Amino acid sequence: xxxxxxxxxxxxxxxxxxxxxxxxxxxxxxxxxxxxxxxxxxxxxxxxxxxxxxxxxxxxxxxxxxxxxxxxxxxxxxxxxxxxxxxxxxxxxxxxxxxxxxxxxxxxxxxxxxxxxxxxxxxxxxxxxxxxxxxxxxxxxxxxxxxxxxxxxxxxxxxxxxxxxxxxxxxxxxxxxxxxxxxxxxxxxxxxxxxxxxxxxxxxxxxxxxxxxxxxxxxxxxxxxxxxxxxxxxxxxxxxxxxxxxxxxxxxxxxxxxxxxxxxxxxxxxxxxxxxxxxxxxxxxxxxxxxxxxxxxxxxxxxxxxxxxxxxxxxxxxxxxxxxxxxxxxxxxxxxxxxxxxxxxxx
Amino acid sequence: xxxxxxxxxxxxxxxxxxxxxxxxxxxxxxxxxxxxxxxxxxxxxxxxxxxxxxxxxxxxxxxxxxxxxxxxxxxxxxxxxxxxxxxxxxxxxxxxxxxxxxxxxxxxxxxxxxxxxxxxxxxxxxxxxxxxxxxxxxxxxxxxxxxxxxxxxxxxxxxxxxxxxxxxxxxxxxxxxxxxxxxxxxxxxxxxxxxxxxxxxxxxxxxxxxxxxxxxxxxxxxxxxxxxxxxxxxxxxxxxxxxxxxxxxxxxxxxxxxxxxxxxxxxxxxxxxxxxxxxxxxxxxxxxxxxxxxxxxxxxxxxxxxxxxxxxxxxxxxxxxxxxxxxxxxxxxxxxxxxxxxxxxxxxxxxxxxxxxxxxxxxxxxxxxxxxxxxxxxxxxxxxxxxx
Numbered sequence: 001x002x003x004x005x006x007x008x009x010x011x012x013x014x015x016x017x018x019x020x021x022x023x024x025x026x027x028x029x030x031x032x033x034x035x036x037x038x039x040x041x042x043x044x045x046x047x048x049x050x051x052x053x054x055x056x057x058x059x060x061x062x063x064x065x066x067x068x069x070x071x072x073x074x075x076x077x078x079x080x081x082x083x084x085x086x087x088x089x090x091x092x093x094x095x096x097x098x099x100x101x102x103x104x105x106x107x108x109x110x111x112x113x114x115x116x117x118x119x120x121x122x123x124x125x126x127x128x129x130x131x132x133x134x135x136x137x138x139x140x141x142x143x144x145x146x147x148x149x150x151x152x153x154x155x156x157x158x159x160x161x162x163x164x165x166x167x168x169x170x171x172x173x174x175x176x177x178x179x180x181x182x183x184x185x186x187x188x189x190x191x192x193x194x195x196x197x198x199x200x201x202x203x204x205x206x207x208x209x210x211x212x213x214x215x216x217x218x219x220x221x222x223x224x225x226x227x228x229x230x231x232x233x234x235x236x237x238x239x240x241x242x243x244x245x246x247x248x249x250x251x252x253x254x255x256x257x258x259x260x261x262x263x264x265x266x267x268x269x270x271x272x273x274x275x276x277x278x279x280x281x282x283x284x285x286x287x288x289x290x291x292x293x294x295x296x297x298x299x300x301x302x303x304x305x306x307x308x309x310x311x312x313x314x315x316x317x318x319x320x321x322x323x324x325x326x327x328x329x330x331x332x333x334x335x336x337x338x339x340x341x342x343x344x345x346x347x
Numbered sequence: 348x349x350x351x352x353x354x355x356x357x358x359x360x361x362x363x364x365x366x367x368x369x370x371x372x373x374x375x376x377x378x379x380x381x382x383x384x385x386x387x388x389x390x391x392x393x394x395x396x397x398x399x400x401x402x403x404x405x406x407x408x409x410x411x412x413x414x415x416x417x418x419x420x421x422x423x424x425x426x427x428x429x430x431x432x433x434x435x436x437x438x439x440x441x442x443x444x445x446x447x448x449x450x451x452x453x454x455x456x457x458x459x460x461x462x463x464x465x466x467x468x469x470x471x472x473x474x475x476x477x478x479x480x481x482x483x484x485x486x487x488x489x490x491x492x493x494x495x496x497x498x499x500x501x502x503x504x505x506x507x508x509x510x511x512x513x514x515x516x517x518x519x520x521x522x523x524x525x526x527x528x529x530x531x532x533x534x535x536x537x538x539x540x541x542x543x544x545x546x547x548x549x550x551x552x553x554x555x556x557x558x559x560x561x562x563x564x565x566x567x568x569x570x571x572x573x574x575x576x577x578x579x580x581x582x583x584x585x586x587x588x589x590x591x592x593x594x595x596x597x598x599x600x601x602x603x604x605x606x607x608x609x610x611x612x613x614x615x616x617x618x619x620x621x622x623x624x625x626x627x628x629x630x631x632x633x634x635x636x637x638x639x640x641x642x643x644x645x646x647x648x649x650x651x652x653x654x655x656x657x658x659x660x661x662x663x664x665x666x667x668x669x670x671x672x673x674x675x676x677x678x679x680x681x682x683x684x685x686x687x688x689x690x691x692x693x694x695x696x697x698x699x700x701x702x703x704x705x706x707x708x709x710x711x712x713x714x715x716x717x718x719x720x721x722x723x724x725x726x727x728x729x730x731x732x733x734x735x
Binding site for chain 2: 049054055056060061062064065066068069072073074075076077078079080081082083084088091092095096098099100101121122124125126127128129132228229230231232233234235245246249330331332335336
């Protein structure tokens with residue numbers, strides 16, 4: 001049994017430093033309407049719905065339950081939720097379509113980082129007994145990784161600055177940081193503010209469809225040729241931070257190495273992490289990396305990975321790519337990684 | 348298009364207690380996973396992927412704990428998914444794992460759900476104040492009591508029915524070595540004399556707060572053929588959700604629950620659930636939800652559920668046993684509670700339920716719900732594989 005499944009529509013909000021005047025539902029609803037309008041589908045036409053978000057960002061338990069109201073889940077819908085980036089919600093939806101239980105799926109994700117200190121919040125992801133009580137924050141952990149890369153001779157500070165500058169030289173109107181953005185002072189050596197992602201709020205949504213349904217609804221579907229995700233150990237001391245074996249394995253299982261890709265949308269919140277990912281994925285200069293600006297231009301937690309898949313798919317929809325790789329990450333120092341390979345029909 | 352049949356070949360759970368101070372969160376989940384692997388006579392290397400679920404992260408104060416638990420669950424180098432669908436999550440987690448097998452993405456999947464409620468206070472974990480939103484009225488009991496009251500008013504059920512359920516479930520728990528509450532001196536009079544908490548819900552008609560984990564090994568037809576003990580076969584499984592708050596919602600018998608059950612019965616070829624299903628493990632955190640769900644799931648006509656309970660049909664030796672394990676009323680590690688229902692259904696059809704085994708149980712329903720009665724997940728398992 002095998003079914004062809006494609007990303008057929010993509011929508012996202014502007015990514016903003018603060019959305020204090022909006023609830024999560026208010027942030028999400030225009031995006032849901034947008035993605036449905038692009039296909040003409042209504043909520044009741046969707047076979048399966050899956051979302052990704054995180055209670056800790058929202059500051060309340062069961063935060064996703066009210067977002068469901070925005071979907072308009074009446075009559076009742078077949079629906080699920082991952083407490084992860086929306087890229088993994090897309091993975092769950094993809095398996096649901098593969099099994100034949102549904103022909104279409106709506107995937108959405110959102111996150112508001114602005115209400116709290118996201119650096120502090122992310123420390124709660126760490127081992128709760130031995131590491132979290134020390135409050136090592138996400139920037140400090142990324143700086144450890146960056147220093148390991150520099151010590152290994154894999155990069156240097158000027159090279160990191162170039163990654164930052166290229167990422168923000170994007171014409172993506174949804175991006176939070178665009179144009180000439182100074183590299184700034186050190187946040188945690190060797191990372192400068194320019195090496196770190198902006199903190200932002202945002203939402204994204206994607207519609208998947210199987211086989212002929214995808215062709216009916218989209219002129220050039222972005223077929224998911226493979227998708228896989230892998231996790232690594234949590235303890236930073238037992239990992240080689242200059243490498244990402246989980247990304248390499250996920251890419252291999254997703255078929256990324258079978259033929260070259262022309263585009264890669266990488267979820268690398270820190271410049272140094274792009275270095276790690278390029279190496280793990282074997283990307284050379286012939287591949288266009290992060291034309292959207294990537295997470296360095298806009299990093300709405302829990303949606304940023306799904307947006308990478310959406311950006312890769314959009315380029316296929318527009319005929320700007322024939323075979324694209326999309327990547328999402330989760331956890332400290334690239335602990336968990338997902339790779340999807342998307343293709344358009346031959347032209 | 349045919350799906351791969353899904354078999355449960357390993358089940359493990361911890362002894363559920365108020366506080367497992369002897370183990371970390373990682374130690375707790377590993378204990379259940381290890382028991383499920385032992386039951387299936389498999390090793391960590393035989394597992395292709397891990398699907399884990401739990402209720403809100405605020406219950407333990409760890410954000411996305413699956414990241415930290417990757418090592419403890421042998422997931423390093425494997426795919427690991429984290430499901431969260433409120434109280435129904437244990438069931439949803441099993442269904443997401445089952446779909447990986449059904450879609451032939453993976454052959455053998457470990458699925459696990461847990462809660463270590465002693466790490467914090469669940470009532471306040473649910474009651475973080477959010478501006479401009481309805482507070483949860485100090486825990487779940489305050490939210491659900493008015494719906495119980497509505498059920499009583501709608502059906503004319505006498506106010507003695509709830510205590511019958513609690514008395515039955517607590518006696519059933521005495522036969523389940525993993526159950527949290529083992530009240531050896533339980534009597535109906537003691538249940539009825541317990542303090543009123545949220546009228547009409549009495550103290551003894553509510554669930555405890557537990558630490559615990561439950562795990563299952565799910566596999567394909569080939570995996571089931573190699574299994575050392577009988578498999579439970581998934582005959583149907585579904586999830587349904589509806590909005591939290593809207594004028595058309597029937598909080599007593601939500602449409603999403605009816606639709607979810609109907610989808611499961613359609614997949615499993617169940618024409619008359621009362622006749623075709625041998626036993627039910629349903630999510631009953633407050634005793635009155637047994638008669639309510641009997642109606643919602645189609646085992647009784649509307650307004651008649653309490654009569655089944657009152658007549659003894661749902662007793663362990665009754666015609667339709669409900670919550671043979673002692674149920675959520677006896678054991679409630681919230682995030683795991685749904686998976687325990689699913690696992691108990693599987694134990695029954697495998698003939699592995701020990702003292703609380705129902706003789707001749709061949710088709711058993713596992714049921715979970717969550718949120719404001721808005722998320723439902725269910726599966727029906729059988730002792731025979733589905734028709735090819």
